[in-house]
Amino acid sequence: MIDDAVGRFLASPGAVGRLVVLFCVGVIVVALAWLYPHSFAQANRTARANARLDWVDRELGGGNSVLPAQGIAVEARGWIPERGTFAVAVGEPRPGWSELAIPASLENYMRYYLLPRKIDPDAPWILCFACDRSAYPGARAVWEDPEQGLAILRRGQ
Amino acid sequence: MTVRALAGVTALNVAYAAVGLALLFGFGALGTRRAALRLAGLGYLVGIAAFGVVWTTLLVVGVPFGAGAIAVSLLALGLAGVAAGRVRGERLERGPPLVPATPSLLVTAAGVALAGLFLEALFRAARLLSLQEYDAWAFWVPKGKAIFFFHGLDEHVFTTTPNASYPPLQPILDAAAFHAIGGADATTLHLQFWFLVVAAIFASAGLLYEHAPAWLLWPPLLLVLVVPRFGERLLAPQADVLLDVLVVVAALLLALWLRDAAGWRLAASAVLLAGAVNTKREGIVFAAGVFAAAFVASRPRRWPSLAAASLAVGLSILPWRIWAERHGISAGAPSSFDSSRLGGALRLSFEVLYSNARWSVLPVIATIALCAAAAWGERRLAAYVGLLGLLLFAGGVWSTVGFPDLAITADESGNPIVRYTGSLILLAAVTTPLLLSSVWRKSRQ
Numbered sequence: 001m002i003d004d005a006v007g008r009f010l011a012s013p014g015a016v017g018r019l020v021v022l023f024c025v026g027v028i029v030v031a032l033a034w035l036y037p038h039s040f041a042q043a044n045r046t047a048r049a050n051a052r053l054d055w056v057d058r059e060l061g062g063g064n065s066v067l068p069a070q071g072i073a074v075e076a077r078g079w080i081p082e083r084g085t086f087a088v089a090v091g092e093p094r095p096g097w098s099e100l101a102i103p104a105s106l107e108n109y110m111r112y113y114l115l116p117r118k119i120d121p122d123a124p125w126i127l128c129f130a131c132d133r134s135a136y137p138g139a140r141a142v143w144e145d146p147e148q149g150l151a152i153l154r155r156g157q
Numbered sequence: 158m159t160v161r162a163l164a165g166v167t168a169l170n171v172a173y174a175a176v177g178l179a180l181l182f183g184f185g186a187l188g189t190r191r192a193a194l195r196l197a198g199l200g201y202l203v204g205i206a207a208f209g210v211v212w213t214t215l216l217v218v219g220v221p222f223g224a225g226a227i228a229v230s231l232l233a234l235g236l237a238g239v240a241a242g243r244v245r246g247e248r249l250e251r252g253p254p255l256v257p258a259t260p261s262l263l264v265t266a267a268g269v270a271l272a273g274l275f276l277e278a279l280f281r282a283a284r285l286l287s288l289q290e291y292d293a294w295a296f297w298v299p300k301g302k303a304i305f306f307f308h309g310l311d312e313h314v315f316t317t318t319p320n321a322s323y324p325p326l327q328p329i330l331d332a333a334a335f336h337a338i339g340g341a342d343a344t345t346l347h348l349q350f351w352f353l354v355v356a357a358i359f360a361s362a363g364l365l366y367e368h369a370p371a372w373l374l375w376p377p378l379l380l381v382l383v384v385p386r387f388g389e390r391l392l393a394p395q396a397d398v399l400l401d402v403l404v405v406v407a408a409l410l411l412a413l414w415l416r417d418a419a420g421w422r423l424a425a426s427a428v429l430l431a432g433a434v435n436t437k438r439e440g441i442v443f444a445a446g447v448f449a450a451a452f453v454a455s456r457p458r459r460w461p462s463l464a465a466a467s468l469a470v471g472l473s474i475l476p477w478r479i480w481a482e483r484h485g486i487s488a489g490a491p492s493s494f495d496s497s498r499l500g501g502a503l504r505l506s507f508e509v510l511y512s513n514a515r516w517s518v519l520p521v522i523a524t525i526a527l528c529a530a531a532a533w534g535e536r537r538l539a540a541y542v543g544l545l546g547l548l549l550f551a552g553g554v555w556s557t558v559g560f561p562d563l564a565i566t567a568d569e570s571g572n573p574i575v576r577y578t579g580s581l582i583l584l585a586a587v588t589t590p591l592l593l594s595s596v597w598r599k600s601r602q
Contacts, residue, residue: 116302
């Protein structure tokens, strides 16, 4: 009986086209049956991991992979007024710094994190990442992390 | 995230959908209230594209961006759509049931349930997601923050961030979301992207619903949501998913326009493509590809309307280009053609497109569906989709060849070809149901 049905199906006009359609849908359904539970579980894992983050980790996001320490970003938001400007000065990387802690990445990240504060090479505030402090004579450190070589400098008024 | 932030971003996105539906009413797309429900996802996409294109122009001429101005512009766009519809004599009738009580209702219900379940999980992931992606914090979100804080195209931020030539549509949407949230909260911003994903699925299903049976429609749509590379990056606050969605839904509208010549489809696709060219540089390549494929696959008597739509899309990019030129920002197009890189670029694009680890079986099945449609189905549709796929593929090869500093590698930090290929994968997912249903229908005749 099944042989008859298959025989009739294959003998009917357009059978090959319909077989191709059924094959395509079958393959997609199998792939879906395999991938859907994985992706659904992954989305749940991501949701749980995101919920476990503390406020600073969540707020800094990608900065955790760029900054040598979280403190400089959080402190900079506190010290630099919203209408203020800042410069980013980067020296030789210290051991333990991320490979993303390069001048371009640090400047881009601090621009994002500190907006509406703007970057200006002549700004009164300098975010110093192991920078050469002698380049800023008269600037005093308002915050420092000596272990990582980080500081927030304030140039004279 | 606060309830106020959640309510604000939800209200903004509902407003986008309402404005888009009003514009669709103006184009003569709705007819019935049930059609309005079915096309609400498309309405959302038309809404964000129209809002973004209008605000790109307004920012270029110096109109300040703020909560009041956002509300007024949304209201004005919505009223313009309703007025155009009234002038055309459009009315919203009740219409037949959206999904008639047939066996396909069960498949539709299963598809909606599986999509809904996954989107709910995605919502929980988005709600507290931190901003991780390099491009997002290096330039996309800073530009959005700049529009939010400084109420316009701040010269300092828009000329000194990387990829300064990218148009500002995505940052405009980010800035509007910040106003709705009540602050520049990059965590809650991810919900804006979640709404886009919901609308993309809703729009594709709503458009395909009358043209493909449910058992052909839902499997590819669900699969594209969960394939590894696409599913992991849906919520990244960058413009890639927005660009892919705008281009592919526009391409789908034009595929259906080739069938029925409904003017509203062409108008809506022009709005979406105008949004695409104002989203990323690649948008220009994509839009050119969509129109070129439509010209080749359409009858000459339809060329004038297609030419008018292409012209409108082309003109929409001018305000941003004028602003960019005035500020010394180059177009950022590929600068050279090094033929020695051609072989490597072709191989790379091919390997990325047919990467099972990234996209599962979607590209392979779409290729089979395309060949089947060319052999036994609707040849015009197959020609359009095939040519569009080839043009988009060629665009990816061109970008690798034309930017000598791009490494010939699938590593995303060295070459954006994987992100670029996302548009081809989404195109595969939304056109496969159409191609297969044309084969099924013709094989039964």
